[in-house]
Amino acid sequence: MAEKIIILDFGSQFTQLIARRVRELNIYCEIYPFNNIPQFDGEVKGVILSGSPYSVRQEDAPQVDLTEIQNKYPILAVCYGAQYIAHINGGSVEASNTREYGRANLQTLNNSNPLFKGIAVGSQVWMSHGDTITSVPESFEIIASTDHVKVAAYHIKDTNTFAIQFHPEVTHSIDGKKLLENFLVGICGCSQDWTPDSFIESTINSLRNKLGNDKVVLGLSGGVDSSVAAILLHKAIGTNLHCIFVDNGLLRKDEFAQVLEQYKHMGLNIRGVDAKDRFLSQLAGLKDPELKRKAIGRVFIEVFDDAAHEVKDVVWLAQGTIYPDIIESISVKGPSATIKSHHNVGGLPDFMKLKVVEPLNTLFKDEVRKVGKSLGIEDFILSRHPFPGPGLAIRILGDVTPEKVDILQQADAIYINILKEEGLYDKVWQAGAIFLPVQSVGVMGDERTYENVICLRAVESVDGMTADWCHLPYPVLARISNEIINKVKGINRVVYDISSKPPATIEWE
The missing domain is CATH 3.30.300.10 (GMP Synthetase; Chain A, domain 3)
Structure with a gap:
């Protein structure tokens, strides 16, 4: 990647939406939990701090040392992020009657500040906060206010640290996209060159360098993700890609035959494996959703491992993992809050001696479709609705x-x-x-x-x-x-x- 924005997640329900808005501006970004910050490289252009369900006044509130980041990168702190920076620098954050939820209007704003360039007084924004910043240090300049909230936005003087109390990522903030563009392009200097075509070019080159002449197996499902992953890999390594489509007995009606038929003209090495009885026998009597998912995942790996062994000297397993799979499987506060386990996330068992390659693990679903369109994949594949990896097993509540x-x-x-x-x-x-x-x-x-x-x-x-x-x-x-x-x-x-x-x-x- 030529450049990227880092989003530090403090647990907000809107964090993924911030990422979506950044990418809509053709700028690549990545989300990391506040307590698992990566080593930044030269590609990072700026940092966004998300909101949070926590109050900065709570003892267990998320905390992070921003000193090094603030010295090197522009920062945009949103909601909790704004309160946190004010709080750790000696400002006051209190619960009061001035809390705001829903629509509000910026009654005063500083147009000369680069964050609000081209945004008019009265602009509607979306508030969602229980605490209010009641005072800021002298080095902080208030750059926007509403009728009820004096510190709706501030800028730390002589720095590139900006903070807003509202959420620019939601559509109810009318000029939210413009504000993000002001920060990302005007302040961070992003070039807005992250497009489907640029992703395809860089990904194919990366796959060629990573895989060389190694053989790769991929589990095709007939869906958008695995199809796009297959074509990217095929363009990178050609016939060294071996696709396997497993019938787990939990597919849509007649899907096994239909999927094999639709891939015939795409030039892929693909073969079907009928494992219906093997899956259904292992699901017998299981009612708990997680037990069903784990049983299906285990059997799939066993079946896939058997099929992969028929490909001589295979080194890699390719998966169609996409970004939401990873996000939903990682908790900001640790493993306890995982929503559900995803079949593509979590690594492989020790007995499966394959390395994993995931060409799409930085993309959201709509971005996968855009990449697929640029690759020339037919609409009847790209327009298919998402279908869960465990198939109909998790659409049959209780035992299967x-x-x-x-x-x-x-x-x-x-x-x-x-x-x-x-x-x-x-x-x-x-x-x-x-x-x-x-x-x-x-x-x-x-x-x-x-x-x-x-x-x-x-x-x-x-x-x-x-x-x-x-x-x-x-x-x-x-x-x-x-x-x-x-x-x-x-x-x-x-x-x-x-x-x-x-x-x-x-x-x-």
């Missing part, structure tokens, strides 16, 4: 059986096909059917039924870090429900999930 898999595959196929027929599939970021561990009374003809419930899930998102439920038209939902109940034996009720992320996750398990 072949009968439940069959029912869910049928229901899911009806759901997805109707979304496509109605022109809604490409407007939805991710959709899928969930098999619930409940039965309900129904009536079909003149007979009482006591059968299973299917829940439909459809969300809108950009990168999967946050998501809102889709407002699908009622007539379409009615059609989907009617066809599932009439055509899938064992289902007599269909419901729709209207939960957003957060607080819910996209998948139920």
Whole structure:
């Protein structure tokens, strides 16, 4: 990478959104927990401090020594970051009646300060803080205020350290993108040259240097991530890439044959492995989501290891890990707050003597699609909805059986096909059917039924870090429900999930 911005995460729900906004400006950035700061290299152009659910007044509040960073790099401190810098320099941060949540307006601001260049008085910003900076040291210059908060932004004189009490990364901060651009381009001097084409060029060169003439195996899934990873690797090392597609018995209906067919014309070395019985037997009786994930991960590695051994002298395992997988698997405060384990994160067992290469582990999902488009990958692959690594096992709540898999595959196929027929599939970021561990009374003809419930899930998102439920038209939902109940034996009720992320996750398990 030619240049990058470092984001230090203090646990804010908005940290990933800051990264997204930085990258939208064609500037590469990386997120690190505040308590695991890397050794900065010459590529770093500046540092952003995130917000936090903590108060700087708490004994266990996140703390970091910023002395060396402040002496070398421009800093933009957001919300908690702004309070923290004020606090450690002798300013006052208090809980008071001047706390603000939601929209506010900058009633005064200093246009001569480079952070607010081109931003007008009255600009709407988004506040989300319980504490307020009530005083700052003499070396701090207040550069913006709202009606209720005097210190909405400040600049430490004769330095490149700036701080704001509001969140520029959310769309409700109307000039948030402009402010970030002022900091990143005007103050940090970033050149905005991080594009899909530049990523492709640098990644292919990096892969060639890293892999040389070594052989690489990659587990293809038919999804966006593994497809883009495969093409990047293929362009870098050609026939030394060996792709393996494992049928774990938990794929979408008819997906195994369809995926093998769609890759035929892409020039990849690919073969399919039927391991349905092996996976389903290991899942028998398991109900806990983490146990199911771990069982699937273990069996996948065993099956994949067997297949990889058939490739002589293989050295590397390639994975389609993307940035959200890594972010969600790392806790700011340590391992205790991990949301869920990801099948691509955490390393390989000792018996699998392969080194790991992850061409996409710095990209968000929408960035993977942009790279795929620049690589010339067809839209029917790039537009596919994300599908969980453990497959339908985590869309069947409770224990997994072949009968439940069959029912869910049928229901899911009806759901997805109707979304496509109605022109809604490409407007939805991710959709899928969930098999619930409940039965309900129904009536079909003149007979009482006591059968299973299917829940439909459809969300809108950009990168999967946050998501809102889709407002699908009622007539379409009615059609989907009617066809599932009439055509899938064992289902007599269909419901729709209207939960957003957060607080819910996209998948139920």
